[in-house]
Amino acid sequence: MDELLAQLRAAAEPTRLRLLALCARGAFCVSDLCTVLGQSQPRLSRHLKLLVEAGLLERVPEGANAYFQLPPGPGAELVRLLLARLPEDDALLAADRRAAVRLAAERARAASEAFRRDGADWDEIRALGLPAEAIEQAFLKLLPPAIPRFLDIGTGTGRLLELVADRARQAVGVDASRDMLALARARLAERGLAGHCTVRQADMYRLPLPDGSFDVVALQMVLHYAEDPAAALAEAARVLRPEGLLIVTDLAAHDRAELLTAQAHRWPGFDDAELAGWCGAAGCAALPSITLEGPLAVRLWPARRLPGLVAAAPAALTF
Structure with missing residues (x-):
């Protein structure tokens, strides 16, 4: 009382x-x-x-x-x-x-102008000519009809939060870029989704979130930028509840060496064995992957968090 x-x-x-x-x-x-x-x-x-x-x-x-x-x-x-x-x-x-x-509109315009001025390419799926609609539909098919808490790591402009907004009771996006977060906040506010879809600045290797606090965790077109993909997946698994769903969407292994320089990719895509090994080390069981063909093949790797296992990840931070 x-x-x-x-x-x-x-x-x-x-x-x-x-x-x-x-x-x-x-x-x-x-x-x-x-x-x-x-x-x-x-x-x-x-x-x-x-x-x-x-x-x-x-x-x-x-x-x-x-x-x-x-x-x-x-x-x-x-x-x-x-x-x-x-x-x-x-x-x-x-x-x-x-x-x-x-x-919000002024903030969005300012952030967008900064991206255009600096030549930043923040919509990578479309920039690479990848089948955006097919990727989104494949992602949605993997999701349960109702999600208590959803986390998007490397949320960018918040498109994935918008996509799951009608299924998730609470959706959180994290990103290291403040300019990206400004765009995401404006996008969510414009669409009337900011009440249950929020974003915050965070390092994907040290998420300021409690253990086991999300039902679904997604990393979309993020892992090929990671210096240490295994550590990023371990941290994603840490904040996933037992039996929760992890979905990694990224490029399949390719030989486009120019992407490592022009697009600053750290990895030339991934194969099933790599992802299965990293997921297993993080305490997750890999499920069958889904491949979407295009100028570059895109693959969705779903996995389930195993009960009773703890991923080796840094301790959670609190605000």
Whole structure:
């Protein structure tokens, strides 16, 4: 009862309700919230600190910034119950929503322009002329109809999160690139998916996530960039629950040496034996792979996390 009363007291203030209403729609940093609400940073920082301490928001560090979003579990459920009591046509909340949409669009344009200016090729599947639709359909066929928690490692622009949004109760994407994350946040917000699809900055070798916390973990077109694919798979397996599903989508072994220089690939694709060996060392049992032909063959390697085995991976970090 004491915890619930503390949470209700924390929410019982106009600015804090506005903050909860915004953060229920996606992740925002303090400067974004200052822009939307038109209030000073010290004032909003105090409100955010109270909401985090009450368990109604979580603070996710990202470089020099920190993003605020709904936490997993009971705190988010209480926030949604409270927000459901607010009038949908409230003029102040509607103005906040419009300002947040404008801000997200500006952030997306800025990130996209940076990618175009620097020549970064962030949609690799299409850049290589690979059958994007066929890859996505093959991936969806491997998924269960309902997924409590889904993790996309190397999420890029968040396309995979968008793809699974109607099946996953909670979908999380991690990426090392802040520019990629800016695009992903804008994409998810634009499609109205930011309430249950979130992204955060993370190193795929040291995921800031608890052991066994996801039901499905995906690595799509990521492993050929990895210095140590075995370690990346071991870390992916660590955060996968027993009997959970791991799906690796990547290039099959090829002889296109120019990709190692022009595209900075570390590996010229993979074969079934390599993936089966790395998955086995990570405590997963490989399932039959799926091959999609194209300019370069793409293969999907599914695997199941074995019960009672622990992958050799670094200890989990916490925020």
